Amino acid sequence: MKNHRGNEVWLIIDSRQFGGIETHVLQLAAGLLTHNQPVKVWLITQYDVPSPLCEKLETLGVPYQYLGSNTCRAIQNLIQFVQTQLPIALHAHGYKANLVAKIAKLITGTKLISTYHAGETPKGRVRLYDWLDRVSAGIANHALTVSRAIGKKVPTQTHYLENFIDVDKLGLSHGENIAFVGRLSAEKAPERFVQLAKQFPKQLFHVYGTGNLAHSLQETATGNVHFHGHQADMSTVWPNISLLMICSHYEGLPMVALEAMSRGIVVISTAVGEMPQLIDHQHNGFIAQNEQQLKECLTLWFSLSANEQQFIRGNALKSIHQHYSQQAIIPKLLSLYEPSNC
Numbered sequence: 001m002k003n004h005r006g007n008e009v010w011l012i013i014d015s016r017q018f019g020g021i022e023t024h025v026l027q028l029a030a031g032l033l034t035h036n037q038p039v040k041v042w043l044i045t046q047y048d049v050p051s052p053l054c055e056k057l058e059t060l061g062v063p064y065q066y067l068g069s070n071t072c073r074a075i076q077n078l079i080q081f082v083q084t085q086l087p088i089a090l091h092a093h094g095y096k097a098n099l100v101a102k103i104a105k106l107i108t109g110t111k112l113i114s115t116y117h118a119g120e121t122p123k124g125r126v127r128l129y130d131w132l133d134r135v136s137a138g139i140a141n142h143a144l145t146v147s148r149a150i151g152k153k154v155p156t157q158t159h160y161l162e163n164f165i166d167v168d169k170l171g172l173s174h175g176e177n178i179a180f181v182g183r184l185s186a187e188k189a190p191e192r193f194v195q196l197a198k199q200f201p202k203q204l205f206h207v208y209g210t211g212n213l214a215h216s217l218q219e220t221a222t223g224n225v226h227f228h229g230h231q232a233d234m235s236t237v238w239p240n241i242s243l244l245m246i247c248s249h250y251e252g253l254p255m256v257a258l259e260a261m262s263r264g265i266v267v268i269s270t271a272v273g274e275m276p277q278l279i280d281h282q283h284n285g286f287i288a289q290n291e292q293q294l295k296e297c298l299t300l301w302f303s304l305s306a307n308e309q310q311f312i313r314g315n316a317l318k319s320i321h322q323h324y325s326q327q328a329i330i331p332k333l334l335s336l337y338e339p340s341n342c
Helices: 019-036 052-060 072-086 095-108 125-135 190-199 214-220 256-261 290-305 306-323 326-337
Strands: 009-013 037-045 064-068 088-095 114-115 140-147 177-180 205-208 225-227 241-247 264-271 286-290
Touching: 009 095, 019 037, 019 052, 019 088, 019 256, 019 326, 037 052, 037 072, 037 095, 037 241, 052 064, 064 072, 072 095, 072 177, 088 095, 088 326, 114 125, 190 205, 190 214, 190 225, 190 290, 190 326, 214 225, 241 256, 241 290, 256 264, 256 306, 264 290, 264 306, 286 290
Parallel strands: 009 037, 009 088, 037 064, 088 114, 114 140, 177 205, 177 241, 205 225, 241 264, 264 286
Antiparallel strands: none
16 A cells, blocks of 8 residues: 655754754744644754753644664664655754765655755864765755855755744843853854953953853953853843854854844854845944954944944844745745655
């Protein structure tokens, strides 16, 4: 008896912490449900400590399941589940999920969309996996990137698709904090944020996140820098923030920028990835070409009147609603999931 194809889109991810990829998957799952597309999230491996993504999926009513206790078991189970449940498409995020899903696609023939999120080149063994993921991109039916720069590192045709966010239930921030939100690792250049704090001793600077640079940053930071560690739920933090600093050497289109601007928080960012396309300098935020310009942008912000600052906040909010909302992006993805779109 012939099996009838199911109606679910399966989102595949390997997750330990809650970062940009997890935020993207959560927004995607919520957006698909809003557009009446059944969706399920599959996590590659069940670690000792559950990913914070699981609780957030439960809150949204998105079904999720672990594929296995290790990667080999996950591959075997995914192949079996695809053959028996017949999803309309797999959509993988991150190098490990992409590689696992590609094996399943080769064996089952199911449609696969791979999204490439990382702009930086990783080190160690992960660098090999990342390379394998990129050179095998052609196995997927569609390879998506969250920035054009990432697309240039993938040796096959890719499609740039903007990150996006649900703007319907977000309130405006009325906070006063200057913030850095993200991993404390080399590509994010958090030391630039700490250095800025030294140049603005009368202002308070807040760091939300952790990483391998945390200890050295805390040792060199001045007293006006407050380290809050990893935040499992940023929804309680955003209302306290007025200004978000993105100091990175590498980015795609960081979800943290969309989350901030959708709340009327002004972003000052280095000119990396898609940030110059997201931010119109001095209109809806600020773009800096180097570390010195980060300081100049911050000085300019403090020199503006309350009305001028509010004008920029309003433009930031409007930009997200018009170009980076679920309503703007989800229909593009739904068309890729269609069986006729191979």
